[in-house]
Amino acid sequence: MAVSFSLTIPSTGTTTSEYVSSKSQLKSKLLFVFGAYRQPKTISLSVRPMGSSSSSSQKPDTTQAVGGVDYASLSDEEWKKQLTGEQFYITRQKGTERAFTGEYWNTKTPGTYHCICCDTPLFESSTKFDSGTGWPSYYQPIGNNVKSKLDLSIFFMPRQEVLCGVCDAHLGHVFDDGPRPTGKRYCINSASLKLKPE
Numbered sequence: 001m002a003v004s005f006s007l008t009i010p011s012t013g014t015t016t017s018e019y020v021s022s023k024s025q026l027k028s029k030l031l032f033v034f035g036a037y038r039q040p041k042t043i044s045l046s047v048r049p050m051g052s053s054s055s056s057s058q059k060p061d062t063t064q065a066v067g068g069v070d071y072a073s074l075s076d077e078e079w080k081k082q083l084t085g086e087q088f089y090i091t092r093q094k095g096t097e098r099a100f101t102g103e104y105w106n107t108k109t110p111g112t113y114h115c116i117c118c119d120t121p122l123f124e125s126s127t128k129f130d131s132g133t134g135w136p137s138y139y140q141p142i143g144n145n146v147k148s149k150l151d152l153s154i155f156f157m158p159r160q161e162v163l164c165g166v167c168d169a170h171l172g173h174v175f176d177d178g179p180r181p182t183g184k185r186y187c188i189n190s191a192s193l194k195l196k197p198e
């Protein structure tokens with residue numbers, strides 16, 4: 001079954017005034033009030049077939065759902081059957097695990113991090129870096145297997161939420177203060193992930 005997404009999101013500004021981290025959010029909250037936003041743009045996302053390797057290419061690939069399951073139709077009760085309480089809270093209710101407590105924040109094992117909900121490969125260990133935040137952090141997802149959307153849950157701090165491109169699991173947030181080559185910091189909850197070692 002093919003799945004494709006087309007959604008409209010505001011792109012994040014890249015000015016340093018929008019720098020965000022848990023340590024600086026209070027300092028920078030006023031800057032956010034004045035942070036410039038770019039015009040919303042329409043982007044198309046597609047999902048890389050499970051098991052395919054990552055590459056630097058960002059071109060959409062053939063779309064394919066993992067296992068042919070229509071994840072959008074799964075109820076909370078069905079999700080609860082296959083997830084732990086913490087996994088359900090984070091992935092389906094947009095929770096956040098406490099820093100330095102998750103399974104993978106300091107993991108350096110080579111392998112691929114998959115979605116805990118639908119098994120889609122999301123991040124390669126080769127793009128993981130030590131952000132010092134206490135959450136596993138990556139500078140690049142696999143293909144277009146994750147998507148992002150504006151999160152206004154903290155009114156003075158607009159953020160870009162990161163979700164699984166297949167099942168909409170909440171993964172974490174992405175910020176513009178990451179390392180080269182992308183400059184992105186995907187700050188992800190360990191509970192959203194399942195590492196498959198090489």
Ligand SMILES: [Zn+2]
Binds near residue numbers: 115118120164168
């Ligand atoms: Zn998923």
